[in-house]
Amino acid sequence: PPSSPSSLSSPSSPSSASSSSSTNELGMYRIFAVRPKRDPDEQDRTLESYCDPAAFDVPPLSDTTHTRPGHAPPRVNAPARPPYAPFPNYTTFDMLYWQNNGSNTKSDQQINILATKVMQEPEFEVEHLARFDAARELKRLDDYIEVEDDSPLSVDDGWCQGNVQVRVPKEGVHYASEEDAPLFTMTNVWHRKFCEVIRGALKQACVRDWHMIPHQLFCTAADVPQRHLDSRSPSPSPSTASARFGTSSATSSSNSSSSSSSMSFSDESDEEDIRIYSEIFNTEAALEEDAAMRSKPRIPGDPEDLEYCVTLICLYSDSTRLTSFGTASLWPIYMYFGNQSKYVRGRPTAYAAHHMAYIPSLPDRIQDFYTDHYNDSATAAVLKFLRRELMQQILLLLLDDSFMYIYVHGDVVVCGDGITRRHFPRFVLYTADYVEKILLACLKYLAKCPCPRCKINKDKIIEMGTRADDYRRNHVRVDNNDVMWRIKLARQWIFEKGMPLTSMYIDRILGPLSLTPTRSAFSVKLREHGFNFYTLFAPDFMHEVELGVWKFAFTHHMRILHAAGADQIQTFNKRFRQVPTFGRSTIRKFSKNVSNQGKLAAQDYEDRLQCFMPVIEGLMKSRADNRIVLDNTFDLAMVLTLGKLRMHTSKTIDGLGEAASSVGTSTREYAKKVCPNYVTVELPKELAARGRRKARRAKVSAAGVSVPTVCKRTYFNHCTYKFHALRDYATTIKALGPLDNSSAQIGEQEHIHSQGDYDRTNKVNYIPQVARRNHRGEKMRTIKQRVDAAREARKKKDSDAAAMEPGAEPPQPRPGPDKNLDDEVNGKLPYTTASQRYHIAKSQRSHDNILDWMSCGDDPALTNFHMNLKDHLLTRLQARGIFMPTDEHDETQIGEHAFEDRARLVIHKETAYWHEVLRLNYTSYDLRRNQDSVTPKNHGDIMLLADTDSEGSDGHTHPYAYARVIRIFHVNVRLYDSPMQEFERMDVAFVRWFRVDHSAPGGFKRKRLHRLEFVSPGSDELAFGFVNPADVIRSSHIIPAFAFGRTDTSVFPDLSECLARGRLPPSTSTSTTPVSHLILWS
Known part of the structure; x- marks a missing residue:
């Protein structure tokens, strides 16, 4: 076993009783506190289980999960x-x-x-x-x-109806105790029992793929030789058992001035193996809960071989509209299991969500109830208090006695994989948007301390990313006696002394912590068992970055462009419409005016951020403003990129912490140096929205209203909770894994099923x-x-x-739809197996004689085309050991190979067979099998490993080469005087090469994207060439550098367009070649 200190209270430090798994071919291994009876990762799993179903013909989840x-x-x-x-x-x-x-x-x-x-x-x-x-x-x-x-x-895990009751207070009305206040009863609250639903889920056969015993995931350091399992000694990380989000990820980092420099991804220590965070079941939260459970005595009478485990419960709640028109809505609570892989949990077709309750709204009859008892109408403060109480009472309904029994004593279940276990349910995560998160945490909305995890004051949020800010984040919220005393005293004053809910005396005891006079249901039930419910409320990346910080920044950029005048906003929209698409809806077409925004989803704002830098460049009034805006956008893009990673190591977590600090620094600079230069007012959309809000308020009050026609002055506001949350992501990843585990996107996808049930x-x-x-x-x-x-x-x-x-x-099998018909029949590429490196169709319908192209004369694209093609093919055959070049090669001859060697290579009928699509299968960084599609018409940009790092005049190197695919084709060849006597198909991509523009280097330090330019024909470098499709890494997204203008395509027709039509025009020869400056986002 690993030579680490024995400590159950520190799950990061493997105990002497821990066990290690075998090391796979990637150098990854797992460490368990106890050896599990069944390890899903050690079972035989097909390659299809790691594939993206949108790209590969994989069995449905009903067959795999x-x-x-x-x-x-x-x-x-x-x-x-x-x-x-x-x-x-x-x-x-x-x-x-x-x-x-x-x-x-x-x-x-x-x-x-x-x-x-x-x-x-x-x-x-x-x-x-x-x-x-x-x-x-x-x-x-x-x-x-x-x-x-x-x-x-x-x-019996079906739905049942329950009743909840809330005490109704009244200002100036005194009661001997809270129990004497009138009770308002909510009937027909539809819910399910936690214990029954959990028991039913554990009996499903999909549990055979669950990880019931949490573990640590490591990867052997690249420069450390393979060691025996018994000598493996990963470096223990500090335990965070006291508070999952209590320590900032960069308390030891430099101050804001240093953190705003370059992004540093320093190498791991040579003595340490690399800790990997990918799923909830290999994070600190799971290990802490497992260690706490094992530190307690076993239940008397249990066999020694009965496996104990924790069931990791993740909750989500949010209201959703059920129709496009009308008021029909649903407010569900979903339950997920952190023992299940997120790649299954996040797919709606997996049906991994368990609907636990449908939260009712406070009914209108509450006013009738209030009038009957107090002969007065309930105030807005009273209604707000009752809504908070109703939410907590529904949670108490779910946390019933049967659940609390198995929470403490466990529950013996014969699981779906055939193993009998005693499981202990444990809450690790509650995902919700900010409004609902505050409701669940029993805090005041946007009050003095807006964060549900720490006690930071609102006026200090502006210092996000500084050392002082990191220090304040260590003051985490804890459900302690002080909080209990404040809430209890406030409730006594409300019910026994008749104090109004808005009383200054109540605010004096609750205000410093932004508390409300409502106690959390998790506190009522779980506090005595050492549970701090504030740790449930992890930050939500989707609402806080894409729909939060970036949306606010984007909106203010639009105000600045409107204020700048000179048709800047129209230029901005025009540029975005010219941004090319990328991937399968990764970057979609910006067909409408981007500045109008409209009702956009999180993915729409994500697309805008990824393409924003080349579009906004040069549209500010001054170069200084342009630099600051680009710096801030790059920092936000780095937070987006690192925060979206589905697998993390300590290096990427540290990089995310530094990126968040850089956002803080560049945002403060933007607010101080750029915003005052422009008189920004409401956008037309904001003016219209303000008019609608004013009209609604007037309708309620039955008063007349005039529609506003003058735009109000607006200012950039970054003193928000969402801005504050950026610095919590690094710590959250260590506690709960990558941020897609805690994203609200999973829960919002489940709304599709709720809406579908409503439609029926x-x-x-x-x-x-x-x-x-x-x-x-x-x-x-x-x-x-x-x-x-x-x-x-x-x-x-x-x-x-x-x-x-x-x-x-x-x-014979029954006839049915065949998805793998050849493209000759249905015109579409068939699905490929995930093991293939790439795929090109087998069809030979579209073809041309290569020699006919020589009639195009001195066109630069076809200069020495036939000779260069044969050189390329011979080089590939030489790498395979089939071809040995002639010993005597005349250096005066043109080309890579001798004339005699080219004569040995025969291309069948001198014919090239054209294809439209090249599919590239690749393994992503998180060990999933994905696919890119390359088409010369619209997705033709690719990236390859450079033969040698391209070094610029400043000494900077770039490890990749980039090209634009002009045509995809195959030829049938054979080689005389070699084992290759039969014609063999060889696939080729004809490309035009880019080169890195080292006069404007990019990267983390400079906070700029790398700039590319086409290689000019006649230069020392090859402008056109051939690529083996197997050498292509992935497709790449290359965006025009609009600030540098566009070349005149009317003078020099685009060669790729000419070739895409199958024939070149009679004459496209040029003495000079236009260079189109481009910017790469990869």
């Missing part, structure tokens, strides 16, 4: 019931499953599924539908519960109907797994039986 045919764990004493139970036959199940899944509006694709995957099943019989009644069958499903303990349908209701009293349909969907998916397993077993049995008969042909 639930029961897989032939892989389901055996159930003990399983009864001989049909797999389609409780339905009477396969036909009934297939019809109901089709109706309750897929699109709510049945499209052509849904009809195809009905015709091919439902009606053509061997078990489908029309006679079974003679007396079919959907309502009766769904009622049968609702009532169905199995009696076996190991069945996921054995638990009759829209009247819809919440009970949504709840029932949600539970039916869970049951139907469980039954679907059994039906698929039974059908797969039947097919295998029939195939084996047919193979045993002498002379019998194997059964």
Whole structure:
């Protein structure tokens, strides 16, 4: 075992009882506090399980995350019931499953599924539908519960109705105690029991891919030789058990002046292996909860081999609109499990979210109740107090006695992987937007201390990233006796002394910490067990960066461009419309005026940030303003890039902390030196919004109102909670893993299912109907797994039986849609296997004779085309060992190879076969298999490893080479006097090369993007050339440097456009070649 101190209280330090996994081919290994009975990473996993489903033909999640045919764990004493139970036959199940899944509006694709995957099943019989009644069958499903303990349908995890009560105070009304105040009862609160839902989830077969024992993930240092597992000694990191977010990530970093310099990614120590953070189950929060659980005595009577584990619970809540028009809405609470991989948890098709409750709004009848008791209307302060109380009472309804029992004593469950465990549920994360986060934390909105994690004052937020700011962040919020005393005293004054909720005396005791006179449900139930509920509220990257800091900065940039005049805003919009797209919706077309903003999603603001620097450059009034804006944008882009990483090491975490500090420095400089130079007013959109708000307020008060027509003066405001949260991301990653674990995006994607369930209701009293349909969907998916397993077993049995008969042909599969048809038939590339490096179509329909091109004369693109192509092919054959060059090579000859060697290489019919798309399969940094698509028409920019680092006059090097693909083709070749006697296909990309412009170097230190330019024909470097598709790393996004102007394409036609048409124009020869300056974002 690792030679580290033995300490259960410090999960970062492996104890003497810890165990290590084997080291994989990438040098990664895991350290566990106890050896798990089953390690999912040690099991056989196919390459498809690491693939992006948008790019590869991978099985659906229902096949990979639930029961897989032939892989389901055996159930003990399983009864001989049909797999389609409780339905009477396969036909009934297939019809109901089709109706309750897929699109709510049945499209052509849904009809195809009905015709091919439902009606053509061997078990489908029309006679079974003679007396079919959907309502009766769904009622049968609702009532169905199995009696076996190991069945996921054995638990009563359905929805139930509950009541919650809140005490209603009144200013000036005294009670002997709070218990004497009138109770307002909320009925029909739809919710589910935590213990039953958790028990049912653990019985699902997808648990075989869960990590029930948290671990530390390490990678061996690159310069450290491979060592024996017993001698491995990773450097222990400090424990954060006292407060997950209590220590700033850079308390030892320099002050703001030094942190604003370059981004430093220093190398790891040679003596240390590298700690990796990727999932919740390999972070500090999970390790702390596991260590705290193991530090307590085992339950008496438990066998020694009974595995103890923690179930990591992640909650999410947010209201969502159910219709585009009207007032229908839903406020759900979702539960996720941190033991499950985020790559599954974050996909809506995985159905990883468990709906726990639908929070009702405070009803209008509260005013009737208040008037009946106090003969007066409730004030706004009272209604706000009751809303806070209602939220906490609903959480108390979920944290019932049954849950608290398993929280303390655990619950023995036969899990879906066949292993019996005693699990202890533990809360590690509650994701919500800022408004709801403050509601859950029982804090005042935008008050003196706006952060739910620390006690920083609002007026000090402006110093984000300084040493003083790092020191203040160490004053974390703790649910201690002082907080309890303040809340208790305030409630006594409210109920027993009749003080108004807005009293200055109450504010004096609650105001210093921005508390409210409401106690958190987590505090009521879990404080006695050592739980600090403030650690639940991790920052939300999506709302705080893309929809927060960057959105505010972008909006003020637009105000400045409007103030600058001279059609700057129109130039800005025009430039954005010319930004090329990239990837599969990674960067989409900016077709509308970007400055108008509109109702944009987080991804839209992310796209704007990634493309903003070349667009805004040169539009400010002065070079100094331009420099500051570009510096600030680069810093924000670095926070976005590092914060979006799905796998982190200590280097990237430190880099994110430094990037956040740089944002603080550059933002203060922007506010001090740029903003005062412009008289900024409301944007037209903001003026219209202010008018609508004023009209709504006037409508409520029944007073007349005049629509505002004059724009108000506006100022740049960065003293916000979202600006403050930038510095917490590095610490959050160590506690909870990469920020996609705590992003609200996962929960918002689950709203799609809630909205789909609503669409299937009759829209009247819809919440009970949504709840029932949600539970039916869970049951139907469980039954679907059994039906698929039974059908797969039947097919295998029939195939084996047919193979045993002498002379019998194997059964032919039923005809169905074939996604892998050749492009000659359906005009589309078939799916590729993830193991392929790249993929080009097999078609030879489009072709040209290469020698015909020589008639184009002295066109620079085709100069020595045939000779250079053969040189390229011979070089590749030489690397494969097939071709050996002639010993005597005349140095006076043109080209890389001798004339005799080129004569040996024969291109079949001297023909090139053209293709439109090159697909590049690659492994991303987080060990996922992804794909890029390169097309000469619109996505033709690629990057390769440079043969030698291109060094500029200033000594700076660049490790990559860049090119623009003009055409993709293949040739069939053979080589005389070699083992290659048959024609063999060789794929080629014809490219035009870029070179790095070292006169304007980029990078972290200069806070600029690297600038590229086309290589000019006739220069010392090759302007055109050939590339082996297997050598291409990825496609790249190259944006025009608008500030430097565009070349005159009317004088020199674009060669790529000419070749894309299949023929070059009669004459495109030039004595000089235009250079288009470009900027790279990679």
